[in-house]
Amino acid sequence: MCGMPQQQPDRSSPVPGAAPRRLDASMSLLTNIIEHSLDDGYAQAAARRGQVGTSRLPKALGGRLGLAAGLVLAALVVTLGAAQARESAPTVAKERQNLIDRIQTETKSTDQVQKNVDSLRDTVSAQQQAALKQKGDGGERLVELLAAATPVHGPGIKLVVNDAEEASEGGTGGPRESSGFSDTGRVRDRDMQQVVNGLWSSGAEAISVNGERLTALSAIRAAGDAILVDNKPLVPPYTVLAIGDGKRLSTTFQDSADGEYLHVLVANYGIRSSISVQGDVRLPAAPSLILRYAAPDVATPSETPSQKPSKTPSDGRG
DSSP: OTTSOOOOOOTTSOOTTSOOOOTTGGGHHHHHHHHTOSOHHHHHHHHHHHHHOSOOSOOSHHHHHHHHHHHHHHHHHHHHHHHHHHHHHHHHHHHHHHHHHHHHHHHHHHHHHHHHHHHHHHHHHHHHHHHHHHHOOSOHHHHHHHTTOSOEEEEEEEEEEEOOSSTTOOOOSGGGOOTTOOOTTSOOHHHHHHHHHHHHHTTOSEEEETTEEOOTTOOEEEETTEEEETTEEEOSSEEEEEESOHHHHHHHHHHSHHHHHHHHHHHHHOOEEEEEEEEEEEEOOOSOOOOOOOOOOOOOTTOOGGGSOOOOOOOSOO
């Protein structure tokens, strides 16, 4: 017996009286997740809900009375609010109508004031014209022309400048490069300044932009995206009329640096432009002139009316 090897116990055989070992004992974590997919807390809450029921209404008499009182109070508040809004509606409508009437009245008053201003301007202009004719030395017509105080007509050119068809598209750099403008397909005030200055230097005798006569004191500026000529907003297309020798004026302008600037805008940014020679161009007078210097014409006792010195009124460019 002692020479025979001792037999090792078989660990796979079940121990007498013990439960058989599960085949998936090594995967206890996965088995627990599969068998207990619902958290214990949720399971307990579901069990309690099954005992109490799905209704959340209180079962006690005091709780139900409190809930009913809250519902009645909410309904009362809504009803009172609706009634108050209905009662105040006529008052609001009346106040709105009063405001509309005030606006219309003030608008009529403003229109009347503007008419009075226009009338006074016409009176001042007529008196200036009369003074030029009475006290002038024969050069009043030239003064009127230089000051844009009178309508003029004659041969010239018509130049139309308009935004690109797709104003939001365009290149970058070049003469329109500016960090303040992302919309390079629109005509800017500096573009119109270049065009007008180019026409003056090319020999134009009188210029207007969209019917606004330019003088020696005229300014072309921008207010947002709008172009202002003497503080009057203009909308595209911008029609520039210039009086002068039509063919020569057109050729000189297009060959100048300002004409090349306009060609660059057309070629690189889609700005639309057209120029044509006109046989007869008519320009209005400037709306108002500013008299900066004036002196009374007082005769000395030793002077006769024919000996008084002749004085030419200022043309407004001083």
